[in-house]
Amino acid sequence: MGMRGGKRDCNAFGQALRINARILLLVILAALPAIAVDAKELPCPKERVILSVFGKISHQNYEGVAKLDRPMLASIGMTMLNTHSVYSTNAHDWNGVLMRDLLAYVGAHGQEVEFRALDGYHITIPVSDFFDFDVLLAMQRDGQDLSIRSRGPTRLIYPIDNNRALRSQKYTPRFVWQIEKMTVK
Amino acid sequence: MKIYSKLLAAAYFFSVAMLLLLEFTQFQEVDRLRVQISQSYELISGRDEGVRLELEYRRLRGKLAEYVFRVPQKKMDDGQYVLVEQEQTVDHQEVMVWFDIFWSRVFGIRQTSSGLPEEHANRFGALVDDMRDVLREIDPLVRDLQPGDWQTFETISAKLASYSEEISDIATTIAQVRVNKAAELQQRLNDALVSMDSLFLTSAAGMVLILTLFGTEAFRARREEGKIKSREARVRFLAEHDSLTGLGNRSYLNQKMAQFIKHSEETGEGFTMLLLDLDKFKDVNDTHGHPIGDRLLKKAAARLTGIFSATHDTIARIGGDEFAVLTRMDLVHTELAANRVIDALSSAFELSGNDIRISTSIGISRYPDLSHTAEELLRDADLALYEAKNRGRQTYYLYEPTLSVAINNRVRLESDLRMAIQQDGLGLEVYYQPQVTYGRSSDRYHITGVEALVRWFHPEQGQIPTIEFIEIAENAGLIGQLSDWIVRQACLDVVSWHNLGYMINLSVNLSPFQLNNPKLPEELNRHLDHIGLDPAYLTLEITESADVRDTKAATELLSQLTDRGISLAMDDFGTGYSNLGYLKSLPLDTLKIDRSFVMQIEEKEEDRKLVRGIINLAQGMGLKVVAEGVETIDQVAFLRAEKCDTFQGYLYGHPMHKLAIMTMLAQSFHKENSFADPACTKVRVND
Numbered sequence: 008m009g010m011r012g013g014k015r016d017c018n019a020f021g022q023a024l025r026i027n028a029r030i031l032l033l034v035i036l037a038a039l040p041a042i043a044v045d046a047k048e049l050p051c052p053k054e055r056v057i058l059s060v061f062g063k064i065s066h067q068n069y070e071g072v073a074k075l076d077r078p079m080l081a082s083i084g085m086t087m088l089n090t091h092s093v094y095s096t097n098a099h100d101w102n103g104v105l106m107r108d109l110l111a112y113v114g115a116h117g118q119e120v121e122f123r124a125l126d127g128y129h130i131t132i133p134v135s136d137f138f139d140f141d142v143l144l145a146m147q148r149d150g151q152d153l154s155i156r157s158r159g160p161t162r163l164i165y166p167i168d169n170n171r172a173l174r175s176q177k178y179t180p181r182f183v184w185q186i187e188k189m190t191v192k
Numbered sequence: 193m194k195i196y197s198k199l200l201a202a203a204y205f206f207s208v209a210m211l212l213l214l215e216f217t218q219f220q221e222v223d224r225l226r227v228q229i230s231q232s233y234e235l236i237s238g239r240d241e242g243v244r245l246e247l248e249y250r251r252l253r254g255k256l257a258e259y260v261f262r263v264p265q266k267k268m269d270d271g272q273y274v275l276v277e278q279e280q281t282v283d284h285q286e287v288m289v290w291f292d293i294f295w296s297r298v299f300g301i302r303q304t305s306s307g308l309p310e311e312h313a314n315r316f317g318a319l320v321d322d323m324r325d326v327l328r329e330i331d332p333l334v335r336d337l338q339p340g341d342w343q344t345f346e347t348i349s350a351k352l353a354s355y356s357e358e359i360s361d362i363a364t365t366i367a368q369v370r371v372n373k374a375a376e377l378q379q380r381l382n383d384a385l386v387s388m389d390s391l392f393l394t395s396a397a398g399m400v401l402i403l404t405l406f407g408t409e410a411f412r413a414r415r416e417e418g419k420i421k422s423r424e425a426r427v428r429f430l431a432e433h434d435s436l437t438g439l440g441n442r443s444y445l446n447q448k449m450a451q452f453i454k455h456s457e458e459t460g461e462g463f464t465m466l467l468l469d470l471d472k473f474k475d476v477n478d479t480h481g482h483p484i485g486d487r488l489l490k491k492a493a494a495r496l497t498g499i500f501s502a503t504h505d506t507i508a509r510i511g512g513d514e515f516a517v518l519t520r521m522d523l524v525h526t527e528l529a530a531n532r533v534i535d536a537l538s539s540a541f542e543l544s545g546n547d548i549r550i551s552t553s554i555g556i557s558r559y560p561d562l563s564h565t566a567e568e569l570l571r572d573a574d575l576a577l578y579e580a581k582n583r584g585r586q587t588y589y590l591y592e593p594t595l596s597v598a599i600n601n602r603v604r605l606e607s608d609l610r611m612a613i614q615q616d617g618l619g620l621e622v623y624y625q626p627q628v629t630y631g632r633s634s635d636r637y638h639i640t641g642v643e644a645l646v647r648w649f650h651p652e653q654g655q656i657p658t659i660e661f662i663e664i665a666e667n668a669g670l671i672g673q674l675s676d677w678i679v680r681q682a683c684l685d686v687v688s689w690h691n692l693g694y695m696i697n698l699s700v701n702l703s704p705f706q707l708n709n710p711k712l713p714e715e716l717n718r719h720l721d722h723i724g725l726d727p728a729y730l731t732l733e734i735t736e737s738a739d740v741r742d743t744k745a746a747t748e749l750l751s752q753l754t755d756r757g758i759s760l761a762m763d764d765f766g767t768g769y770s771n772l773g774y775l776k777s778l779p780l781d782t783l784k785i786d787r788s789f790v791m792q793i794e795e796k797e798e799d800r801k802l803v804r805g806i807i808n809l810a811q812g813m814g815l816k817v818v819a820e821g822v823e824t825i826d827q828v829a830f831l832r833a834e835k836c837d838t839f840q841g842y843l844y845g846h847p848m849h850k851l852a853i854m855t856m857l858a859q860s861f862h863k864e865n866s867f868a869d870p871a872c873t874k875v876r877v878n879d
Contacts, residue, residue, distance in 0.1 A: 094300070126248060126293050154293030158300060176227055185293065 017068050040066035047114060052076035057160040058144075062191035064071035065114030073113045080104050080146060080161075083112045088143045090168040093179050101164045102147035109144055110191070117191040122163070125155065125185040131192070132163075132181050140173065141166050144186075145163075158184035201409075204402045211395040226383040230373055241365030245297055246359050252294045253352055258282040260337065260345040291334050298323045312365050319358055320821045326351045424456040436486055437493035440508035445516050448506040452518050456559060464526045466517040467555040467573035468496075468533065472511035476548055484543050488550070489513065491543070491727045495536040499529055516573070523558070525591075530554050530588040538586060553580040554588035562591055575599050605666045608650065609661055613673050620674075621647045622681045623847035625857065627699070627818060630828075630837045639860045641697030643733070643840060644682035645847045646674070662703075671703045675714065683723045683730075685850050690729070694857045699731040699761060707734065710745070713752040722754075727757035731782065735763045747777050754779040761818070766806060776813065776848070783810040785836070787821025793830050800830065807834050 049068040054076040067073050083104045091098045104112075110120075115134070123129040136142055143164045146153055153159020162184035167173040259282045259360040273774040301320055301488040308316055330348045337344055432444035440448065452463045470492060489509070496507055496515060506518040520524060533554060540547040555577025574593040578599070580589035612619045622640035631638055648656045665671045679700055706712055720727055732753060754760055761782035763773070766789055785806050792799045803819075811816045819831050822841030831839065845856065 035227060125289055126244070126297075156295045156299065158296050185296065 009133050013184075017074070030138060049073055049078065049113070052079060052161065054078060059188040060109075060113045060115075060185060060191065061188060063115060063117040064113065064191055065116065066156045077152070077160075080109070080144075083108050085146075086141070086143060087146075088141065088166055090164065090166050092164055093167065093174075098168065099148050100150070102143040102145055102150070103143045103145035103161065103164070106142040106144055106163070110134065110137065113191070115191040119192050121190040121192060122183045122186055123188050123190070126184055128183065128185075130180055130183060136165075136181070140170060155185055161186045199879050200405060204398060204405065208395055208398045208402065211391060211398060215388065215391045215395065216392060222381060222384045222388065225377050225384060230375045241297075241301060242363035245301065246363040248290070249352070249355070249359050252290045252416060253349065255282055255287050255290045256334070256337070256345060256348060259284065260339060260342055276743050279394040287334065287337065291331075295327055295331075295742070298327055308366060312362070315358075316362050316366075319355065319362060323355060326355070328678065329794055376675055403727040406494050434509040436513040439493050439497075440517070442508065442510040445506070445508035445510055445518070446566065448508070448518055449569065452520075453559060453566060454504075460519060460730075461557055463518060463520045463524070463560055465557050465559070465569050466519070466526070466530060466533070466551050466575045466588075467557070467570070467577045468517070468537075469554075469577055469581070470513035470537065471553055471581075472549045473550055476550060480543070480546065480548065484546075484548070487543050488541050488548060490502045491541050492537055492550075495625050496533065499532050501646070515791040516570075521570065521747045522634060527588070527590075530556060533588060534588065551586040553577055553585045555580055555591065556588055557591040562593070563717055565827060572596065602664060605650070605653075605656065605661060606664050606670075609648070610670060611670070611672075611841065612640060612648065613670060614679055617681065619649050619651060620677065621649065621849065622678055622685065623849060624682075624685075624853045625840060627697070627838055627840045628838075628844045628846045630832055633835070637844075639696060639844075639857060640838065641699060641731070642686075642853060643680055644701075647847070658696075666703065666705055671705050675700075675703055675706055676719075679716065680719050680723070683719055683725045686729065687723055687725050689854070689857060690725075692857075694861055695729070696857070697724075697729050697731060697759075699733050700734045701763065703732050704735060707746040707749060710749065711754070712749060716753065717756060718760070728759075731759040731761050732749050733761045733763040733784065734778075736765070736767070743774060748780075751779050754781075764820075765835050766802065780813075780815055782818055784818045784820050784840075787841070790821045790827055790841070791823070791830075792821050794824070794826050803831075803836075804834050811835070 017087045028040065047066045049066050051068055052074050056074040056076055058080065060075070061071060064073055080103075085102055086105050086108075088101045088103075089098055089099070090101065094126045109158040118133065119131050119133045121129060121131045143166070144161050144164055146159070148157065163182055163186070165173045165178055165182065167178075222444045229811050251570040298320060330351050333344050333348050337348070405581060419710075423847045432440055432447065434441045449465075456462055469490075473485065474489070476488055493507075493509065493734055495516070500507055500517055504520060508516045510516050519529070521529060534552055537550060537552040540549050541569060542548075553670070555573040555575065557563045557576060558570035558571050572595070575588045576591035576597045578597055580587050581590060625645060626639050627641040627643060628637045629640040646658060646662075648658070648661050650656050662671070662674075665674045682698055682700055686696065719725075720730070732750075734750070736778060746797045750760055760779055762778075762780055763784050765783045767786050783806065785803055789799050789803050789806070793803055807817050816838065817836045818838045819827075819836050820840050822828060822831070822839040822843050824843065827841075828839060828843065832836075848856075
């Protein structure tokens with residue numbers, strides 16, 4: 008089993024083989040220094056996983072995936088943004104993680120991110136969006152955790168009140184809600 | 193460009209700009225429509241609220257069923273349900289996810305944004321409200337639902353099932369609305385594309401029109417420019433050419449000289465200027481009138497152009513009868529050409545049935561070996577022409593540097609002469625040549641008069657030939673003043689001799705130029721009165737000359753003088769060409785036979801006949817006769833035989849200083865007032 012992954016896995020089986028895996032990791036690091044040079048292990052989720060990140064990421068906690076719960080997301084650093092969403096009539100206080108911080112947290116090295124929602128909705132957004140704007144992966148609205156019923160547990164909020172350019176048809180589909188997973192490409 | 197074309201162009205530009213603007217907005221509109229259409233289709237294809245609502249509704253119901261029954265049934269061909277082994281199972285969490293998704297859909301739906309017609313919107317609103325109630329109602333049931341609890345499931349399912357048709361109906365309606373909208377947008381897009389096509393056509397037509405306008409304008413401007421150019425060329429031609437002969441004028445010549453000089457500087461090749469003057473052309477104008485004169489000039493110009501090359505040489509008419517030619521021919525050929533010009537212009541011109549003869553004199557100058565600038569070239573040619581005329585006309589003369597020395601000398605002499613006259617004749621002297629009359633009764637020769645002749649002793653150059661400085665005086669307009677001075681001086685001298693008792697006559701030459709001065713009688717009278725000379729002792733000698741412009745006025749003027757008692761003599765008679773009528777009209781007293789006849793009376797029978805004829809003529813007209821240039825006793829003998837008794841010449845004395853005349857007079861008068869023998873006199877008299 009250890010041969011298969013080479014990385015720490017938050018499964019119980021992986022935990023048992025941790026030491027061996029570490030030795031193996033060293034071997035593989037020696038063999039493939041370029042790939043693994045900045046690899047980092049993420050902690051294991053303690054609560055219910057609300058977001059999974061796949062694809063070109065360096066920091067994982069399961070095989071090829073970073074599974075994140077609320078405390079992990081909160082540990083990245085919470086940012087508050089007061090803005091309308093394209094679907095709301097009132098402005099709200101949105102709390103969450105800046106997308107670029109999240110991408111840094113998982114060690115993403117791709118050009119774009121595919122978002123997939125619980126209901127099957129999916130869209131691909133260029134990473135540049137998250138550096139050009141303070142795009143928030145919102146987890147709370149007006150101090151309340153987002154549930155699926157309130158279009159959570161996470162959703163993307165663009166700062167449209169601060170930036171008129173965002174109030175266009177181009178960005179409307181990027182207000183993804185009920186995000187289930189992301190894939191960095 | 194004319195103003196209207198400018199306006200037209202501006203209007204076209206404006207229209208095209210507007211068209212382009214319209215096109216641009218149309219482009220944007222098309223773009224917008226395309227986006228809208230693609231969105232419409234996208235919504236229809238799965239992102240549409242209605243469709244999603246139905247989708248999630250059915251998904252939830254499916255999940256609920258799967259969860260409760262765990263093992264789904266499959267309907268077989270015979271209508272019986274069979275249990276199918278199912279690997280995948282749906283847990284409660286998954287059911288809750290789909291319940292929550294549906295919940296968020298129903299609670300989050302925005303009834304106003306669906307774009308439904310009002311009746312449908314109301315129905316949709318009512319449906320959503322009912323659905324929310326139902327969801328709240330079944331929420332606790334779903335939360336506590338256990339697998340196999342088909343009773344609860346039935347309750348839930350029944351609640352949900354009642355909306356099945358309505359949801360699909362409303363989803364279809366919304367989709368239909370979207371489809372209609374998309375179709376409408378598509379129509380608008382088509383319209384926009386059509387209008388864009390027409391805009392394209394319009395602006396293309398505008399472009400074509402503008403290009404046509406500019407093309408026409410450019411064509412017109414070019415034609416206008418061509419016209420202006422040809423007009424300018426015509427004006428320039430007129431400015432640079434003589435309208436009579438069609439030859440270039442002075443300004444044209446100057447221009448050409450500059451070109452020739454430039455060419456010469458570039459190639460080192462020299463060139464020649466010929467300056468021509470038509471001799472006696474004034475006479476043609478005077479005798480035949482200006483129209484004939486003009487025609488003569490034309491013909492002369494034509495003969496000139498025949499001799500020179502039209503392409504290499506330049507011919508210009510630079511004055512009334514003055515022509516200039518520039519040529520690059522060498523000197524030998526230039527001289528040949530000059531001879532041809534002289535021949536050509538000397539042959540008769542037939543005009544209005546008259547054969548008119550003129551001749552020409554030519555001055556030639558050369559660049560750069562002799563003359564170094566255009567001004568010098570022209571001046572030197574002029575000097576050479578002057579010299580050619582001096583050498584008897586109908587010839588050419590090549591400029592040489594000494595010529596300008598001669599001319600400079602002339603200029604200086606002129607200034608010195610002016611100075612001399614102003615300083616009361618400083619350096620000028622009146623000399624007197626005695627006139628002797630044979631007294632038949634006494635058989636002796638008496639000095640009866642003197643002819644006053646001016647001499648100029650220049651302080652540096654010594655004696656200047658009289659002919660030379662008289663000509664200078666005439667050309668410089670000094671002749672009046674000079675004559676005035678001579679008359680005054682001579683009168684003073686003669687009066688002083690009269691006071692001594694030597695009552696002799698005074699002859700003074702009158703320049704032809706003075707006959708054109710109407711104030712002459714007045715001035716003479718003033719001198720006579722002032723000095724106190726009896727006019728009876730004064731004789732004015734005139735010559736037959738064409739220089740008298742108005743013979744009638746001259747005759748009147750001379751009459752005024754003779755009325756006063758002054759006598760009038762015709763000098764150099766026989767050399768001029770006065771007709772007898774004119775001669776008769778003059779109040780003459782005396783004819784003076786020219787020395788050229790007297791000199792040869794011993795050798796030539798014709799001259800003896802001529803002199804005899806003149807004497808007869810004079811006596812016939814009641815005039816006295818004086819023979820000039822008498823040098824021998826034989827001449828005197830012949831003249832006396834022909835009854836001419838008054839003589840003037842070296843036999844009796846050269847022109848001499850007044851003191852010498854005084855001595856001569858004293859001797860003559862005291863020794864019985866006469867010469868016993870001419871031979872003795874000749875020995876005694878010393879000039």
